[in-house]
Amino acid sequence: MRNGFLHDLPKVHRSAAVRVAEQVAMSRVGLDEDDLMARAGLAAWRLLLDRWPEAQRIGVVCGPGNNGGDGYVLAELARSSGRHVFVLRLGDEVKAGAARRAAEAYLLAGGEAATFVVDDGLPQVDVWVDALFGIGLHRALEGAAADLVAALDHDNAAPILALDIPSGVDADSGHHDGVAVRADVTLAFIAGKPGLYTGRGRVAAGEVVIDTLGLADHVFDDLEPAACIARIAALPRWFPPRARDAHKGRFGHVLCIGGDRGYGGALALCAEAALRTGAGLVSAATRAEHVPALLARRPECMTRAVDDASELQPLLDAASVIAIGPGLGDGEWGAAMLDAALATDLPRVLDADALNAIARRDARTLGDAVITPHPGEAARLLGETVAEVERDRVQAARRLAGRYACTVVLKGAGSVIAAPGEIPAIVDAGNPGMATGGMGDVLTGTIAALLAQGRPQGLSCFEAAVCGALLHAAAGDAAARDGGERGLLPSDLFPQLRRLANPVARA
Ligand SMILES: NC(=O)C1=CN([C@@H]2O[C@H](COP(=O)(O)OP(=O)(O)OC[C@H]3O[C@@H](n4cnc5c(N)ncnc54)[C@H](O)[C@@H]3O)[C@@H](O)[C@H]2O)[C@@H](O)CC1
Numbered sequence: 137m138r139n140g141f142l143h144d145l146p147k148v149h150r151s152a153a154v155r156v157a158e159q160v161a162m163s164r165v166g167l168d169e170d171d172l173m174a175r176a177g178l179a180a181w182r183l184l185l186d187r188w189p190e191a192q193r194i195g196v197v198c199g200p201g202n203n204g205g206d207g208y209v210l211a212e213l214a215r216s217s218g219r220h221v222f223v224l225r226l227g228d229e230v231k232a233g234a235a236r237r238a239a240e241a242y243l244l245a246g247g248e249a250a251t252f253v254v255d256d257g258l259p260q261v262d263v264w265v266d267a268l269f270g271i272g273l274h275r276a277l278e279g280a281a282a283d284l285v286a287a288l289d290h291d292n293a294a295p296i297l298a299l300d301i302p303s304g305v306d307a308d309s310g311h312h313d314g315v316a317v318r319a320d321v322t323l324a325f326i327a328g329k330p331g332l333y334t335g336r337g338r339v340a341a342g343e344v345v346i347d348t349l350g351l352a353d354h355v356f357d358d359l360e361p362a363a364c365i366a367r368i369a370a371l372p373r374w375f376p377p378r379a380r381d382a383h384k385g386r387f388g389h390v391l392c393i394g395g396d397r398g399y400g401g402a403l404a405l406c407a408e409a410a411l412r413t414g415a416g417l418v419s420a421a422t423r424a425e426h427v428p429a430l431l432a433r434r435p436e437c438m439t440r441a442v443d444d445a446s447e448l449q450p451l452l453d454a455a456s457v458i459a460i461g462p463g464l465g466d467g468e469w470g471a472a473m474l475d476a477a478l479a480t481d482l483p484r485v486l487d488a489d490a491l492n493a494i495a496r497r498d499a500r501t502l503g504d505a506v507i508t509p510h511p512g513e514a515a516r517l518l519g520e521t522v523a524e525v526e527r528d529r530v531q532a533a534r535r536l537a538g539r540y541a542c543t544v545v546l547k548g549a550g551s552v553i554a555a556p557g558e559i560p561a562i563v564d565a566g567n568p569g570m571a572t573g574g575m576g577d578v579l580t581g582t583i584a585a586l587l588a589q590g591r592p593q594g595l596s597c598f599e600a601a602v603c604g605a606l607l608h609a610a611a612g613d614a615a616a617r618d619g620g621e622r623g624l625l626p627s628d629l630f631p632q633l634r635r636l637a638n639p640v641a642r643a
Pocket residue numbers: 158168169172173174176199200201202203204205206231268269270271272273274275276277278281299300301325
């Protein structure tokens with residue numbers, strides 16, 4: 137796997153890799169299970185003190201495995217510091233080994249614990265610690281565990297700190313079937329897990345904090361990461377200042393194709409995004425009736441009426457990158473435009489109706505392409521249900537990348553970018569204010585512009601897709617901070633895209 141200039145993004149690991157890393161640490165450094173559990177419990181207690189310094193009443197829900205063991209360690213630290221601590225456990229016996237020793241130490245020291253009974257409800261506390269299940273959970277919660285999680289959801293106003301992973305969430309995929317702890321903060325041990333960053337797991341985890349428990353990076357040396365995480369901190373590095381002698385010919389020519397009758401706005405958003413993220417030239421090919429509106433809104437965009445594919449050809453000849461799909465429609469006009477675009481060997485970003493057309497045709501050779509499906513489009517492209525796509529978003533993105541031999545941006549909470557031979561990336565930015573029509577059109581134009589500017593220096597489709605998806609999500613966050621999520625418009629992103637795509641000016 138190669139990740140080009142993205143190589144230094146932080147990595148996350150599946151639970152099996154974390155278990156191998158634990159074994160490597162234990163055999164090489166001479167640590168044992170109790171040492172790691174002690175470190176995990178202490179790290180969690182310190183984080184709790186940092187976030188909720190005033191908390192006097194601390195509730196800890198402890199499961200039967202080592203996640204529960206971490207909870208007992210924290211409970212004892214909190215108890216011996218003078219807090220009022222209350223452990224609620226499930227009926228199951230605590231597993232032998234470090235977890236049982238931690239539970240016994242807490243009880244022997246005089247710690248309070250009770251078995252959860254659904255009719256008794258939950259005691260009033262200032263903070264709950266979720267130590268029910270961690271990476272050992274591989275099936276849906278049921279019985280008392282499910283009742284306890286439901287009670288934490290419905291009968292509790294106190295904040296929740298989850299240990300390692302919110303209980304009920306699958307650490308590798310982020311999937312849960314509706315019964316999972318919804319944490320305010322999750323402290324992940326040893327390494328981040330992909331399920332904390334995408335789909336339902338992202339929502340359940342809240343803020344994610346990672347504590348390596350003192351294990352050095354080399355314990356992961358021989359392990360393939362599940363994904364890397366793209367965060368806003370990376371943006372300044374990816375957008376260095378422009379050379380002082382630059383000219384527009386260096387920054388590519390994006391041709392945006394789409395906007396069948398009734399859908400002109402989608403193409404306008406795509407083209408303006410390409411301009412605001414730095415393309416040297418931007419053209420738009422659309423239906424004749426949209427031309428005046430597009431020109432009035434953005435005279436910088438070279439907007440042409442195109443009725444048939446022969447009129448598109450000179451525009452294709454002049455372009456360096458194609459963005460096709462926004463408002464393309466599902467009629468003959470759109471199909472002819474798509475045929476003409478796919479007949480070139482230009483790098484391309486395919487979205488929306490272009491993807492639906494590809495799904496219908498079962499086309500497999502998309503060339504040097506980025507596709508940007510939302511889960512519904514991804515399901516059509518894979519011939520699967522949306523639920524199957526959402527069950528494991530990283531794997532679904534990988535399946536798409538394999539099937540169409542191109543770069544994929546699977547959109548949604550925690551967008552996933554995958555490409556053949558690359559470690560997938562998950563975007564750790566974005567917000568539900570972005571769930572509004574036209575937001576994807578802005579993403580299409582953004583990625584096309586980055587692809588255009590990277591060449592000929594060599595920004596790959598994968599790199600442009602990761603940078604573009606992060607830039608777009610971060611611009612959405614900045615726009616939401618400035619006025620809220622509800623009512624956020626795709627065009628609100630334009631000033632933010634421009635600001636974030638420019639490095640901080642040096643004094
Ligand atoms: N192994 C180690 O050295 C370390 C482990 N740590 C903690 O240990 C956790 C993993 O511990 P475990 O492997 O014991 O696994 P868990 O504590 O996550 O859960 C495993 C236990 O729960 C039961 N179980 C799983 N799914 C269930 C379900 N749906 N309903 C009811 N019971 C279910 C299993 O049979 C088993 O008894 C990590 O997430 C982390 O919190 C940390 O202490 C750091 C060090």
